Amino acid sequence: MDQRTELSEFLRSRRARLRPEDVGLPDSTTRRRVPGLRREELALLAGVSTAYYTRLEQGHGESVSAAVLDAIARVLRLSPAEREHLGRLTRPARRRPGRAAARPQRVRPALQQLLDAMECVPAYVLGRRLDIIGWNRLGTALLGDFAAMPPEQRNMAWQLFLDPSARELYEDWDGKATDVVGMLRLDAGRDPDDPRLASLIGELSLKSADFRRLWAAHSIQDKGHGTKRLHHPVVGRLNLQYETLRPAGDVDQVLVTYHAEPGSSSAESLRLLASWAATEFHPEPVEATQATPVDPVR
Incomplete structure (x- = not known):
């Protein structure tokens, strides 16, 4: 699984499921090209710049802070499991040779x-x-x-x-x-x-x-x-x-x-x-x- 692609697609999917009125924004009469919040709306609510959030949604999450992730998770209304998943996707990938492939699992x-x-x-x-x-x-x-x-x-x-x-x-x-x-x-x-x-x-x-x-x-x-x-x-x-x-x-x-x-x-x-x-x-x-x-x- 490509971690950068997964991060990008995950954030877009969570943003798409929210409507402006879900997060206290007025429902704009302007027709939206895609469903859900716009990037600039989410960035405003999370307290970050649109450029910063756009870069994150493009899969560049290596340097994002825990405070910013918490703010984005709050706006996106992520569950605890979704917040954990987001945190893992923004951490640098660390290969663990043989952990999943070689060691069989056994019931004690x-x-x-x-x-x-x-x-x-x-x-x-x-x-x-x-x-x-x-x-x-x-x-x-x-x-x-x-x-x-x-x-x-x-x-x-x-x-x-x-x-x-x-x-x-x-x-x-x-x-x-x-x-x-x-x-x-x-x-x-x-x-x-x-x-x-x-x-x-x-x-x-x-x-x-x-x-x-x-x-x-x-x-x-x-x-x-x-x-x-x-x-x-x-x-x-x-x-x-x-x-x-x-x-x-x-x-x-x-x-x-x-x-x-x-x-x-x-x-x-x-x-x-x-x-x-x-x-x-x-x-x-x-x-x-x-x-x-x-x-x-x-």
Whole structure:
């Protein structure tokens, strides 16, 4: 990912989503050639010259101060994740040889034991580039048989855009897709030189028009919590809460869990799914599956 191009496109996309009245400016009757705020309007509100902001939006962010970035982020109404992304894009690129390409990610044995002990809670672990690197039996029953997938397909973005069953599983597929692309772009800002991430983005762009459209929007989204409505082929509709937890020891891993409101029909359906999974799924040992290095996406 070219950091200068990414900075330019990100700032233009954030500026385009704002209207003058959104930031307290009168709605001019002069027809605008492009949607959103003009550069001079944003510069005025941020307290910098138009020439300074124009240079920044052209991708020259090497010498910009934190105070100026905070002012621009305030005017653009950036979320915390978007502000983090902007900060990374304006820092000089520093290559970290082999970090993303050579070192495979593994789930610690103790964390895998915790996953396996959560018999009534679907759970999985995401690593860099949204690779699915760990899971438990109920997670497999809810979202797919990860152990049976080729390593390059054990990826949340790959599953969502290139596996047709995902559109049937997620009732709000569009919302899920927007979130996943936003998380993937945040990862791209953190590891711009990751060749596997570049290969994944290339494959998704080639094979999915929806991914191309969402990627071009430059949305940024961090992993969080919320509600997901699923339509499972075995137990039907499920209304589940999800939580994202960060295990200690590896900043690139997150544990995602699902649960239902106690006493709800979804809780009963999840219990039935757990009983079904106990007879249908027998996940392979950690060393045989989850610890296997993920090959580059082809």
